[in-house]
Amino acid sequence: MNDMTPTREQREAALEGMGCKRKRVEDVRFTQGKGQYVDDLKLPGMVFGDFVRSPYPHAKITKIDASEALKLPGVIAVLTAEDLKGVNLAWMPTLAGDVQMVLADGKVLYQNQEVAFVVAEDRYIADDAIQLVDVEYEELPVLVDPFKSMDPDAPVLRPDLDGKTEGAHGPRKHHNHIFNWEVGDKDETAKAFAEADVTINEMISYHRTHPSPLETCQCVASMDKVKGELTVWGTFQAPHVIRTVASLLSTIPEHKIHVIAPDIGGGFGNKVGAYPGYICSIVASIVTGVPVKWVEDRMENLSTTSFARDYHMTTEIAAKNDGTVTGLKVHVLADHGGFDACADPSKWPAGFFNIVTGSYDFPAAHLSVDGVYTNKAPGGVAYRCSFRVTEAAYCIERAMDILAQKLEMDPADLRMKNFVKADQFPYQSALGWEYDSGDYHTAMQKAMDTIGYRELRAEQKAKQEAFKRGETREIMGIGVSFFTEIVGAGPSKNCDILGVAMFDSAEIRVHPTGSVISRMGTKSQGQGHETTWAQIIATEIGIPADDIMVEEGNTDTAPYGLGTYGSRSTPVAGAAIALAARKIRNKAQMIAAHMLEVSEYDLEWDVDGFQVKGNPEARKSMKEIAWAAYHAPPPNMEPGLEAVSYYDPPNMTYPFGAYFCVMDIDVDTGVATTRRFYALDDCGTRINPMIIEGQVHGGLTEAFAIAMGQEIRYDETGNVLGASFMDFFIPTAVETPHWETDHTVTPSPHHPIGAKGVGESPNVGGVPAFSNAVNDAFQFLGNTHIQMPHDAWRIWQAAKDLGAHG
Ligand code: CDP
Numbered sequence: 001m002n003d004m005t006p007t008r009e010q011r012e013a014a015l016e017g018m019g020c021k022r023k024r025v026e027d028v029r030f031t032q033g034k035g036q037y038v039d040d041l042k043l044p045g046m047v048f049g050d051f052v053r054s055p056y057p058h059a060k061i062t063k064i065d066a067s068e069a070l071k072l073p074g075v076i077a078v079l080t081a082e083d084l085k086g087v088n089l090a091w092m093p094t095l096a097g098d099v100q101m102v103l104a105d106g107k108v109l110y111q112n113q114e115v116a117f118v119v120a121e122d123r124y125i126a127d128d129a130i131q132l133v134d135v136e137y138e139e140l141p142v143l144v145d146p147f148k149s150m151d152p153d154a155p156v157l158r159p160d161l162d163g164k165t166e167g168a169h170g171p172r173k174h175h176n177h178i179f180n181w182e183v184g185d186k187d188e189t190a191k192a193f194a195e196a197d198v199t200i201n202e203m204i205s206y207h208r209t210h211p212s213p214l215e216t217c218q219c220v221a222s223m224d225k226v227k228g229e230l231t232v233w234g235t236f237q238a239p240h241v242i243r244t245v246a247s248l249l250s251t252i253p254e255h256k257i258h259v260i261a262p263d264i265g266g267g268f269g270n271k272v273g274a275y276p277g278y279i280c281s282i283v284a285s286i287v288t289g290v291p292v293k294w295v296e297d298r299m300e301n302l303s304t305t306s307f308a309r310d311y312h313m314t315t316e317i318a319a320k321n322d323g324t325v326t327g328l329k330v331h332v333l334a335d336h337g338g339f340d341a342c343a344d345p346s347k348w349p350a351g352f353f354n355i356v357t358g359s360y361d362f363p364a365a366h367l368s369v370d371g372v373y374t375n376k377a378p379g380g381v382a383y384r385c386s387f388r389v390t391e392a393a394y395c396i397e398r399a400m401d402i403l404a405q406k407l408e409m410d411p412a413d414l415r416m417k418n419f420v421k422a423d424q425f426p427y428q429s430a431l432g433w434e435y436d437s438g439d440y441h442t443a444m445q446k447a448m449d450t451i452g453y454r455e456l457r458a459e460q461k462a463k464q465e466a467f468k469r470g471e472t473r474e475i476m477g478i479g480v481s482f483f484t485e486i487v488g489a490g491p492s493k494n495c496d497i498l499g500v501a502m503f504d505s506a507e508i509r510v511h512p513t514g515s516v517i518s519r520m521g522t523k524s525q526g527q528g529h530e531t532t533w534a535q536i537i538a539t540e541i542g543i544p545a546d547d548i549m550v551e552e553g554n555t556d557t558a559p560y561g562l563g564t565y566g567s568r569s570t571p572v573a574g575a576a577i578a579l580a581a582r583k584i585r586n587k588a589q590m591i592a593a594h595m596l597e598v599s600e601y602d603l604e605w606d607v608d609g610f611q612v613k614g615n616p617e618a619r620k621s622m623k624e625i626a627w628a629a630y631h632a633p634p635p636n637m638e639p640g641l642e643a644v645s646y647y648d649p650p651n652m653t654y655p656f657g658a659y660f661c662v663m664d665i666d667v668d669t670g671v672a673t674t675r676r677f678y679a680l681d682d683c684g685t686r687i688n689p690m691i692i693e694g695q696v697h698g699g700l701t702e703a704f705a706i707a708m709g710q711e712i713r714y715d716e717t718g719n720v721l722g723a724s725f726m727d728f729f730i731p732t733a734v735e736t737p738h739w740e741t742d743h744t745v746t747p748s749p750h751h752p753i754g755a756k757g758v759g760e761s762p763n764v765g766g767v768p769a770f771s772n773a774v775n776d777a778f779q780f781l782g783n784t785h786i787q788m789p790h791d792a793w794r795i796w797q798a799a800k801d802l803g804a805h806g
């Protein structure tokens with residue numbers, strides 16, 4: 001080795017593999033405004049589609065007359081449900097086993113529902129034409145409150161389900177009932193409550209909100225009638241599933257449908273499902289023979305394409321006097337709006353809400369969920385959430401605080417007492433999950449020490465005394481949250497979407513000169529896959545990440561995968577990537593053995609190549625091996641160096657975290673200021689610490705928004721409030737608190753690189769930390785539970801109700 005020969009550390013660093021804070025390669029184009037989004041697409045002859053929408057939340061449609069609109073120069077067509085019936089597309093199946101109107105078929109069920117699709121030469125003409133479509137409505141009684149959905153005299157929302165006593169998930173109890181889902185041991189749980197020293201019972205609501213990505217939902221559909229091929233560019237988090245569903249619905253063979261998801265400006269669950277805009281654009285392109293673009297505006301996005309949460313969770317805990325929890329009972333009333341379009345794996349009507357036992361060793365638990373219809377938009381998407389885990393984490397973390405209050409125990413100590421212990425993993429939860437790995441006590445202790453928890457409590461006590469003496473009008477809250485997530489949907493034994501098993505895939509091709517192209521079944525919407533997937537490959541096959549190109553989103557080239565949402569990409573596709581890379585390394589070992597004229601068993605892997613054991617001078621780099629793979633492979637070996645892996649995970653992964661929020665509240669104005677927010681995350685092996693930090697910052701900002709004001713509200717007559725950024729809280733840098741991040745590392749034992757997902761953790765853990773801080777601040781005034789969102793007005797109101805205004 002001469003002086004110029006790089007050291008092992010230098011060679012490792014040159015790879016920029018796993019663990020490296022590699023800069024995001026995609027940002028080169030994004031920061032220069034060179035991303036290619038759907039709306040950047042301009043095809044020859046392309047026209048535009050836009051919707052006539054209902055101003056009423058519940059009404060019969062007695063007439064649709066498009067004749068005036070069709071007279072407007074530039075208007076090409078106006079589609080109604082009657083037109084869609086001709087191609088059997090007036091209704092579409094939802095992911096949750098329900099059906100949904102594509103265009104209003106005789107009635108509307110929520111405000112802004114799609115009534116007709118106007119196709120015109122440009123967007124402005126389409127908009128003018130919308131005003132000319134004459135629709136007559138006959139108003140019907142409106143049902144807004146989910147607690148009234150199953151009243152005997154509640155209006156019938158879905159006459160199409162008349163007489164249907166069986167839904168997709170079992171018996172229906174009422175004309176507005178969708179499903180009941182029960183899990184756990186009812187009798188054991190009842191016994192725990194009968195024998196409990198202490199119990200709590202609180203109705204904890206998680207209000208309706210929306211993922212509101214920067215870029216709204218949109219598509220361009222182009223039917224080539226000569227070739228019989230359909231191409232759809234769209235904001236799709238799961239392009240392959242869209243292709244399969246499009247084929248099943250349209251009967252166009254799957255190989256003649258090309259679905260392309262270009263750059264996407266955020267998804268957060270909003271872009272998983274299929275929406276009327278996609279169907280209408282496709283039909284309109286088939287009808288007109290030209291490409292049709294549909295681009296949702298902000299108000300349409302917030303009020304129609306999906307919502308999130310809207311869970312009302314009556315939560316009971318049984319415990320001993322010393323704080324040991326013995327039973328958990330939860331009943332959820334789930335408001336699904338006009339159609340059940342929840343984006344959950346097929347068998348899970350309430351997603352993975354049965355992770356609601358959280359990080360605690362509950363010996364008995366029982367959960368029951370009732371889904372109901374109301375006159376609100378459909379959706380129920382996993383807004384930065386693994387299928388209702390966010391609601392579950394909020395439910396248990398609020399409930400643990402309420403229990404601590406009743407027991408007069410410190411909430412952090414109560415959690416420590418009940419955590420699943422490190423030696424209990426793999427841990428079987430009372431509601432049916434097997435947690436793969438965790439070390440909750442270490443994480444919590446590290447978080448408490450770092451934030452100076454005991455000192456903060458002492459400061460809070462002193463402030464409360466000062467408040468009582470009338471020396472200050474400011475009170476202080478300390479929000480504790482410890483969450484366990486369940487991500488990586490999923491094992492095919494329990495997860496599918498419309499019958500398609502939820503595996504994922506990777507294809508890696510090493511070129512003769514040692515550079516690489518790799519393609520996955522996932523689709524980044526900003527998570528940085530182009531950066532991190534290359535890092536996994538770099539570490540596994542010793543080729544620098546900069547020499548590896550990552551491509552996602554084109555169903556013609558990428559292997560079939562189930563897409564990106566619910567932090568599933570790293571647990572599922574990340575594993576497929578590592579395994580495909582290992583196939584390549586195995587073949588490379590055989591080629592190296594041939595080149596070095598030794599047995600492959602005499603070789604060992606060393607950062608970026610193979611060397612002979614005990615003789616490191618005799619080595620072949622991956623670059624040399626790649627060349628040989630094409631030009632001088634061993635006799636009887638196929639040339640080339642590429643591999644594909646389809647990975648069906650044996651289990652989910654269970655990341656966790658300890659979050660603390662320190663908040664100061666002015667009781668006279670209701671203004672809450674986050675003084676400190678500390679987030680410790682454990683997502684197992686960390687691929688890119690900088691990207692993880694970015695994911696945590698983004699998710700915490702969303703959590704802050706949701707807890708402190710973001711809401712899709714409806715008034716009592718069904719008008720949707722909060723359908724614009726004037727009313728729907730999107731924090732800017734001005735409002736957003738400073739985030740402190742930290743980590744521990746507890747690898748997943750079943751994942752090839754030990755990684756768990758992280759993308760949604762901060763949303764899951766952040767919301768309870770904020771809400772617990774607000775609730776904690778008012779505890780000394782007798783507060784038990786203040787519902788979210790905690791905007792200044794509601795905090796002021798809570799302070800008033802608790803007598804803080806004197
Ligand atoms: O499915 P999604 O991409 O939204 O979530 P994820 O799998 O949690 O990954 C989000 C981003 O964080 C990706 O770029 C991952 O590669 C990265 N990540 C990481 O660097 N290390 C982990 N252990 C988990 C995720």
